Amino acid sequence: MFQKNFFKKGESREVIIEVIKKEGFAPLLFTDEPKYIYSLHQHPATKLLVCLEGSMEVEVNSEKFKFEAGDKLIIPGNTPHSAVVGDKGCIFFWSEKVI
Secondary structure, three states, rough: OOOOOOOOOOHHHHHHHHHHHHOOOEEEEEEEOOOOOOEEEEOOEEEEEEEEEEEEEEEOOOOEEEOOOEEEEEEOOOOOEEEEEEEEEEEEEEEEOOO
16 A cells, blocks of 8 residues: 655654554664665565655556655565665665564
């Protein structure tokens, strides 16, 4: 499930963390370098991503998403996905849980 503008520009990280926790996730902060590539892979757990800065193009089941600051993406467990980080890198929250 892709949600554009999950949070408003200027929202504090603390507020975003609390919202994510209410969804049952425990977010970790990741910082990726520009053009970093996540090759096709999958996890048994459901994955949540929330973009804070920068961007990446994420592909899930052959559907591509432009993941940018403010966006949220939930990838169901055992779903193949890949990503390429944008030109300015990407800072995002990442979390997994078994659903």
